[in-house]
Amino acid sequence: MGIRAILSMSAAGCVCTVIQLCWLVFKLLALWFLSGYAAAQTAASPARSLPLSQLKSGLHYSGKDVQALQADEFANPAQLWLSQGAQAWGQPSAANGKSCVSCHGAVATSMKGVATRYPAIDAASGQLFNLEDRINQCTTRHQQAAAMAPESDALLGLSLLVTQASKGMPLRVDIGGAARGHWQAGAHLYTQRQGQMNLSCAQCHDQNFGQRLYTDPLSQGQPNGYPVYRLEWQKPGSLERRLRSCYAGVRAEIPPWGAVEMRQLALYLMWRGEGLPIEVPAVRK
Numbered sequence: 001m002g003i004r005a006i007l008s009m010s011a012a013g014c015v016c017t018v019i020q021l022c023w024l025v026f027k028l029l030a031l032w033f034l035s036g037y038a039a040a041q042t043a044a045s046p047a048r049s050l051p052l053s054q055l056k057s058g059l060h061y062s063g064k065d066v067q068a069l070q071a072d073e074f075a076n077p078a079q080l081w082l083s084q085g086a087q088a089w090g091q092p093s094a095a096n097g098k099s100c101v102s103c104h105g106a107v108a109t110s111m112k113g114v115a116t117r118y119p120a121i122d123a124a125s126g127q128l129f130n131l132e133d134r135i136n137q138c139t140t141r142h143q144q145a146a147a148m149a150p151e152s153d154a155l156l157g158l159s160l161l162v163t164q165a166s167k168g169m170p171l172r173v174d175i176g177g178a179a180r181g182h183w184q185a186g187a188h189l190y191t192q193r194q195g196q197m198n199l200s201c202a203q204c205h206d207q208n209f210g211q212r213l214y215t216d217p218l219s220q221g222q223p224n225g226y227p228v229y230r231l232e233w234q235k236p237g238s239l240e241r242r243l244r245s246c247y248a249g250v251r252a253e254i255p256p257w258g259a260v261e262m263r264q265l266a267l268y269l270m271w272r273g274e275g276l277p278i279e280v281p282a283v284r285k
Contacts, residue, residue: 049206052275058219070283078229078281081236085161093143111165119267121178128182128263132159150257156236159227163280170277173270186268195252222273225282239266
């Protein structure tokens with residue numbers, strides 16, 4: 001074999017070796033990138049500040065009189081709104097004659113478990129919906145009726161009725177996929193100091209629950225009783241209303257009704273309270 005042929009073969013072998021080395025380096029870099037990405041995603045997930053075994057509903061921090069009022073099916077003041085919701089469930093729309101029952105049937109069976117998984121991503125729009133958003137979407141899209149105003153008796157009645165169908169079932173929201181970014185935003189809001197008082201949700205409800213604020217003990221801020229009848233409001237109110245009250249309490253700028261921030265914070269709170277049973281119709285002071 002000639003010198004030229006030997007050199008040619010050596011060059012070809014070197015080229016193959018270089019290609020193999022490059023391919024190996026590429027695979028190692030890809031593995032490093034993917035493992036780093038996965039670690040970053042895990043690190044971005046906030047640790048639970050309250051172990052699931054230590055979660056307590058707001059009812060635990062309520063007085064005996066409030067606990068008795070919630071437990072009394074006849075004296076519970078939220079029953080009036082539940083009755084309104086039950087009537088609205090079967091009421092045909094003036095626009096096309098459709099009612100909730102004509103699509104869904106009995107609320108106790110068709111809506112069982114629904115409230116445990118909201119807020120959730122709406123598949124059609126990609127937006128984060130709370131339960132009231134979903135009810136209003138059904139009202140406008142399928143009944144061709146006007147959307148109900150936030151905190152209106154009509155919307156609260158239906159929201160209470162749908163949520164009661166999941167009474168006793170544990171909270172379990174989906175924080176994967178498109179909901180992941182919203183959940184992370186909610187976690188940030190929960191720990192962010194805000195307002196003139198420079199306080200965060202976590203400082204009250206993670207670090208000081210059980211301590212007294214004036215005459216009342218601070219709760220863990222769990223969302224499993226909403227919509228809730230509050231004696232100070234003399235009517236039921238949504239979780240969004242309660243969050244807005246907290247913003248006002250720390251003298252922070254209150255987001256407008258329907259703001260995505262309120263849904264993101266609600267999503268985080270529902271995840272934070274995962275496993276607690278829904279207790280609608282609930283009563284708080």
